[in-house]
Amino acid sequence: METQTILIKNTTIIANEIKKGSVLIEDDKIIDITADKGNNGADEIINGEGQVLIPGLVNTHTHLSMNLMRGLADDLPLDVWLNDHIWPVEAHLEGKHCYAGALLAALEMIKSGTTTCNDMYFHMDDVARAIDESGLRGLITHCMLDAGDEEKRNQEIKETEHIIKKHHDTAQGRIKVAISSHSPYTCSEELLRWTRKKADETGLKIHIHVSETEKEVVDSLNDKKKRPFEYLEDIKFLGPDVIAAHSVWLSGAEIALIKENNVKISHNPLSNMKLASGISPVSDLLANDVCVSLGTDGVASNNNLDLFQEMKMSSLLQKVRKLDPTLLPADKVLEMATINGANTLGMEKEIGTIEVGKKADLVLVDMNAPHLTPYRNPISHLVYSAEGADVNTVICNGEILMRNREVLTLDEMEVMNIAQSAAEDLISRS
């Protein structure tokens, strides 16, 4: 196959230092970063004038297919929301629904500058197909729950084995697979131990929900006489390959365990606020050098996949939590949404920064807008003033997914129609 080159020229590059210049892409990689404004004979020229170039954003906790459930039920107590709305709908999910939801989510992510997701859900063959078609990068896991049932556990393990075999390192390397036990409260110790063993054997990551609600901690103390992270440490589950979503209710001892084991935390501020789960002590985790990244969770509890909102609110929420406006400054927050996300997913050598040799996962944000004027400190504007709709052009793995707000890999109207029909079909069954 012939080599393809793309030159993004005359832009403002948000790297270790902010600089004006050009980025040259060959196939899937960044091969040059230069102050030169020439055209270098590239096959494609993208003029980045008036825009800033950032690493593609990384969303480290998603349930893409839940996009079909956006706005289905809001403002309800958690048990009513789950028992009367989410679970009855999920009981009827088929692969076609998950495909449609994931395709809609992929479209939404592209339009708001996210190039990589970490997705845990069901019917992952169909989710993988949607991610592949969209051109995005994704770490995917089948969400295993056994609630102590051995037959169910064996089914779940079989499905995880299938997903690993079929999808790991496919789609030009854009799709990788991890292993998910849903949570310490929905999975048996056997399943959690199998998860750890499988991760050790394969070198794959583990994706799990931990300590999302206070009730989970109280129940864990009642049932196991230990808090969730203490229990996970006890059964030797914790390690640097564990991606723990939410992690809202943490004792000081648990923060120490997270640090010692180099567990990665996916912070989901908007979901935690909307479901009234609580506020994760993110500034304390960061002060302990824990790697914290950002995730949206599913849109049923958000209700969108816009990481620009997640960046702004993660900062503002910590500031008000501790009454300290210096916490989570803009540059640190942008790192959480980029290189910390890459670190979390074990992709820090490939993505998360704009560097020669890394994959070309790049996003141009248009600064030429009233709410981003006056142009002054681009990182402040990205974190505190911008919104998803300011994203102009998105490149993932060297492929242009969106250019001048036009999505190239998916037919936007068609995807919205497929998703609307699938959502109506799904709801009509429950």
Next chain:
Amino acid sequence: METQTILIKNTTIIANEIKKGSVLIEDDKIIDITADKGNNGADEIINGEGQVLIPGLVNTHTHLSMNLMRGLADDLPLDVWLNDHIWPVEAHLEGKHCYAGALLAALEMIKSGTTTCNDMYFHMDDVARAIDESGLRGLITHCMLDAGDEEKRNQEIKETEHIIKKHHDTAQGRIKVAISSHSPYTCSEELLRWTRKKADETGLKIHIHVSETEKEVVDSLNDKKKRPFEYLEDIKFLGPDVIAAHSVWLSGAEIALIKENNVKISHNPLSNMKLASGISPVSDLLANDVCVSLGTDGVASNNNLDLFQEMKMSSLLQKVRKLDPTLLPADKVLEMATINGANTLGMEKEIGTIEVGKKADLVLVDMNAPHLTPYRNPISHLVYSAEGADVNTVICNGEILMRNREVLTLDEMEVMNIAQSAAEDLISRS
């Protein structure tokens, strides 16, 4: 002058009940709401298909000209932010800067669906000019501070008298004037008493900052042996015409005073989070039937004027504050940003709902977007999923200010250039 009619047809009208239909505007007023899809011989036809029609949003606490200071200083302790950044810049403010900043703010408000603001700042002749040119509606006040200095007090009073005389009920009635003492801690009792007296004489509203920070309450207890709202009650300042911005640190007794006096609260969640001021007990105020509306504050502490963000975050912040996901449901939040705002400004007979006889302050939000799909509950989508950029068309006082995202009353590029130059000039002086 000949009568002008506009028909917004085939849209989804967000009124007491959500209904499909058309809205007919004659000059500045809504004269018919009908299920009819005909054209009625209107001079202008706007096809609202696939969009929802909401009342223009009302921002009840702004400092428009501070738009020039966006991103100037973030993530700093409050005293450093004020002493080293905001005040030194404000010391050099001239009318031309305030005009440019307000014009930029007006453009930003139009593009994100706000049609009315409640602005307190300096050089209000220039701010009034910007509001007039933009076609927006605004209640404006000169921000009076005397810090006990009689000469300064007399100047401030003179300026307020001038602004009332020159601008009240101008610009086809779109501009009204109120009276502002900056706060109980920056104004003398004499100035606060003058403000109350003037409001009683003129029937104009009072706009003031109260209890933004914990320090303000502690200082008030030290200096006056009373909390801020108790002090204001003591000097007979409180009343139904008082618009109190922020109101973060409130005792139960103060909430009772607010309720008894029917004081209106402008809640500014993002500013309160970003400056780490605290979380206002909004759900408690609402439970006491206090009228709470939404404001952005200036962009120096936000950093934008997007009331869609303010809607979402006001709800999510109360939910997480009390760990109760049922607080501030979407429909109540939309009321806070519309009819409660109108009530706050004393404009509830003119704006804030879509009703025959009211002014035509109307906004079409395009629902045809991936992050608003599937279409299901439009109020949920407006509050939890939408962003400012989803606003498609804006009408204020019967004039189309933006149509299909094209601003008609202001030249967008020119305004951004004016603002950029003014910002650079201002900063170069300090």
